Amino acid sequence: MSTQLEEQLLAAPYLALDAPLAVEILTAALKEEVEKAGFRKVVLGLSGGIDSALSLYLAVRAFGKDNVIAVCMPYRTSSASSLTDAEEAISDTGVQSLKVDISPQIDAYFEFMPDATSLRKGNKMARERMTILYDLSAHFGALVIGTSNRTELLLGYGTQFGDSASAVNPLGDLYKTQVRQLSKFIGVPRSILEKAPSADLWEDQTDEKELGFSYFDVDRLLYHLLDRRLTKEQLLEQGFSNPLIEQVTQRITRNQYKRRMPLILKISNRTVGVDFRYLRDWGL
Amino acid sequence: MRVGLAQFRPTLGDLQRNLDLHLDWIEKAKQNQVELLLFPELSLTGYSLLDLTYDVGRSVYSEEISKLVARSESLDIVFGFVELSEDHVLYNSTLYASKGKIVHIHRKVYLPTYGMFDEGRYFGRGEVLRSFPTQFGQMGILICEDMWHSSTPYLLAQDGAQMILVPSNSPARSLDQNEVGSQSFWYANLENQAALGGLFILFCNRVGTEDGVSFYGGSAIVNPYGDEVARANRLEEQLLCADIDLDEVRRSRFETPLLRDENLDLTIRELTRIRQRRLEQKRWT
Numbered sequence: 001m002s003t004q005l006e007e008q009l010l011a012a013p014y015l016a017l018d019a020p021l022a023v024e025i026l027t028a029a030l031k032e033e034v035e036k037a038g039f040r041k042v043v044l045g046l047s048g049g050i051d052s053a054l055s056l057y058l059a060v061r062a063f064g065k066d067n068v069i070a071v072c073m074p075y076r077t078s079s080a081s082s083l084t085d086a087e088e089a090i091s092d093t094g095v096q097s098l099k100v101d102i103s104p105q106i107d108a109y110f111e112f113m114p115d116a117t118s119l120r121k122g123n124k125m126a127r128e129r130m131t132i133l134y135d136l137s138a139h140f141g142a143l144v145i146g147t148s149n150r151t152e153l154l155l156g157y158g159t160q161f162g163d164s165a166s167a168v169n170p171l172g173d174l175y176k177t178q179v180r181q182l183s184k185f186i187g188v189p190r191s192i193l194e195k196a197p198s199a200d201l202w203e204d205q206t207d208e209k210e211l212g213f214s215y216f217d218v219d220r221l222l223y224h225l226l227d228r229r230l231t232k233e234q235l236l237e238q239g240f241s242n243p244l245i246e247q248v249t250q251r252i253t254r255n256q257y258k259r260r261m262p263l264i265l266k267i268s269n270r271t272v273g274v275d276f277r278y279l280r281d282w283g284l
Numbered sequence: 285m286r287v288g289l290a291q292f293r294p295t296l297g298d299l300q301r302n303l304d305l306h307l308d309w310i311e312k313a314k315q316n317q318v319e320l321l322l323f324p325e326l327s328l329t330g331y332s333l334l335d336l337t338y339d340v341g342r343s344v345y346s347e348e349i350s351k352l353v354a355r356s357e358s359l360d361i362v363f364g365f366v367e368l369s370e371d372h373v374l375y376n377s378t379l380y381a382s383k384g385k386i387v388h389i390h391r392k393v394y395l396p397t398y399g400m401f402d403e404g405r406y407f408g409r410g411e412v413l414r415s416f417p418t419q420f421g422q423m424g425i426l427i428c429e430d431m432w433h434s435s436t437p438y439l440l441a442q443d444g445a446q447m448i449l450v451p452s453n454s455p456a457r458s459l460d461q462n463e464v465g466s467q468s469f470w471y472a473n474l475e476n477q478a479a480l481g482g483l484f485i486l487f488c489n490r491v492g493t494e495d496g497v498s499f500y501g502g503s504a505i506v507n508p509y510g511d512e513v514a515r516a517n518r519l520e521e522q523l524l525c526a527d528i529d530l531d532e533v534r535r536s537r538f539e540t541p542l543l544r545d546e547n548l549d550l551t552i553r554e555l556t557r558i559r560q561r562r563l564e565q566k567r568w569t
Contacts (some may be wrong), residue, residue: 018459025456025500028519029493098547137422277334279495281296 004195005180014227015177015219015238019185022178023058026170031062033168034107034143034202034270041142045163046070046097046131048082051171053089053188054179058170059145061186069140074131076103076132079202081191084191088189098136102128116260122201126162143167151176151219153247154226155248156255157211164258175222176215213244221248285420287316289503289524291516293492294328299340303328306363309523310355316525320360320420324401324451324490324503325392325428326376328352328365331453332494337406341368344379344386356381359419364451366407369390373408378425379449380418388416389426394433400455401429415445418440421530428452431473441481441543446533448481450474452489456500456519462539464500471504471512479510482537484528491519508536 008258009016034042044058046052052215053184059068070093072086083099090097106125110116116124133144146169148158153172175186176197183195197207197215221240224230225248230238235245270276294302306323311319311485325331328348329340342349342365360382367377367389376392391410395403413436415424424440424447431437431450440448458465470487478485484507492503503516505526511537516524537543 018463021464022459024519025459029498033496065287081370177474278336279296279332279334281495282336283297283492284295 005177005184007124009181010178011034012223013219014223015175015181017174017178018183019182020224021032021104022182023043023061023186024176027061030058030145030168030170032182033281034063034145036281037143037167039141039143039244040142041067042145043071043136043140043142044145044147044166045133045145046072046086047070047109047200048072048085049200050183050188050192051149051179053085053192054183054186055145055147055170056089056093056095057186057188060095063118065094066096068093068096069136069142070095071133071136072097072099073102073132074099075106075125076101077202077204079198080194082200085189088191092189100132104134112141113171118202122199123159123162125201126159132164137167145170146172147250148172148238149176149179151215151222153259154222154255155218155251156258157207157251158258158259160258175219179192212247217244218248225249255277285530286317286525286527286545287314287486288313288321288366289486289488289505290321290323290327290490291379291488291503291520291522291524292326292327293500294327294330294520296494297336297340299328299342299348299487302330303352306352307355310359310361311527312523313474314359316358316523318523318525322364322451322486322488323361323363325378325453326364326366327451327490328363329497330341330494331490332365332402332497333406337366337374341366341374342387343368343370353379353381353386354384355512359383360387360420362425369408371466373509374406375410376403376407376427377410378407378427378449380416380423380449382418384415386543387418388414388423388425388426390414392427392430392485393436394429396429396508399506403429410452412441413439415440415443421446421533423449425449425451427514428454429505431477434477435479437477437485439492441483442546442548444483445483446530447484447486450485450487452487453499454489455491456498465502467502470502474504475510477538478506478508479536480542481506482533482540482543484508484530484533491521508533 040129044055056070070090074083137144142168146166148164149171150173152158263270313333333492362380367375378390380388395407396403409544415422422444424445426436426448453564456464474485474487486505488503488530489501490499492502500518501516503524514524514526516522
């Protein structure tokens with residue numbers, strides 16, 4: 001996988017970041033955004049996957065291991081290797097950690113909904129984890145750090161108000177391929193780097209199987225579509241298939257709602273978010 | 285002369301706190317025998333003000349501005365603020381103060397309103413580009429985006445400037461190999477324009493973040509040959525000091541007399557023709 005990553009970055013050099021510089025900027029900005037909001041500690045969910053691992057390693061660089069709390073929140077069907085991988089990252093970084101088994105509350109709820117689809121269950125689990133992180137945030141006086149990368153934000157491959165919720169998200173401007181590159185650079189354990197990405201909602205699930213395309217393919221497409229602003233004709237000339245272009249552009253459009261706050265129906269002259277415009281960092 | 289660039293981190297929208305920070309940096313500069321201290325763009329207010337722009341706008345006669353101007357007794361101070369004009373227009377302005385008095389105010393001419401920038405929504409556009417005399421020689425001010433138009437350093441050089449002060453708020457983005465994309469463009473631009481105009485350029489960029497946007501610092505001083513004399517660290521607060529020899533302006537212009545050879549009449553003639561053609565095209569389309 002590491003050599004596969006190197007091959008990918010050679011084939012698509014435009015996806016390669018200056019890793020030391022990117023880590024330097026992300027670490028400095030993460031530290032500043034958290035500290036000026038009045039916090040010294042951060043808390044984040046650790047799934048055993050590469051995204052939350054990278055967020056963890058960045059947080060440790062920014063705040064030191066004593067100010068980072070990693071929370072593992074497995075469900076009874078979560079794969080055992082996910083937990084092992086998360087534990088390896090915890091012992092490697094030396095951060096404080098805790099494990100919260102979410103099976104009792106999830107099962108209690110779905111007892112009355114036996115026919116719920118796995119999508120509904122997965123979303124419920126993601127939101128359950130979010131409420132735990134926000135409660136622990138208050139408990140520890142620690143801000144919640146996000147783990148959603150740019151690829152999944154654009155594709156809408158995440159749960160609204162679930163894994164997408166956080167105070168600061170250091171990964172939101174990194175394509176999945178770039179998450180892999182920075183993870184390798186920053187020293188995320190090999191077992192995490194090399195396994196297939198999975199939301200781990202059911203057995204043998206992988207993101208790429210569920211999405212129907214590989215992250216490398218979609219990252220290259222997203223780069224040409226968004227960063228280079230190529231037209232559809234130009235994308236076809238570049239060799240991207242019509243079904244992939246269609247599927248991805250539809251996903252981006254259809255999931256725009258996940259990237260925005262709820263709509264406010266306008267009545268006043270200064271509506272929150274419309275013509276009442278301030279940065280979050282107001283006065284910070 | 286010794287110049288100082290205060291590469292610092294203002295607090296968004298907190299005028300009082302930023303004023304105190306300015307006083308601290310002025311003290312630090314005095315201890316370092318700085319004779320001219322340059323702050324970044326909008327140093328008194330922070331950058332992405334959005335609706336805060338209306339709250340932090342100040343008249344040049346306001347208490348805050350007067351207090352800072354009064355501190356220019358023993359060194360010249362150049363700082364940025366939201367200027368509230370008498371006709372209630374807000375400008376992205378930079379003020380040059382010396383001996384306790386205002387010497388010059390430049391209102392930003394080119395307000396970036398594209399991509400991540402939204403200045404045109406809040407600020408009025410400056411309409412004047414002038415060089416002005418100081419105790420060190422003729423100077424000009426260009427605020428950040430102003431410097432991305434080749435006409436502006438050209439005009440200041442033609443107007444006699446020997447030094448251009450460029451207070452900026454340049455964000456880190458498009459990370460290519462080795463450097464922030466906008467950063468490498470900046471240095472190339474500064475070096476070219478300094479050499480073409482035979483003048484010094486002082487580029488003072490801020491650090492810190494605003495809603496996830498990092499300003500990279502990397503303030504720099506470029507001499508009239510287009511060589512970088514000094515550069516501040518990336519992402520860190522720093523008072524960048526350098527001793528510069530203004531006689532290098534003379535020597536560089538003797539060596540490469542581009543300004544002497546510049547044909548102003550040709551430029552004006554051609555610009556007039558181009559402008560006329562554009563007006564005519566507008567009439568018929």
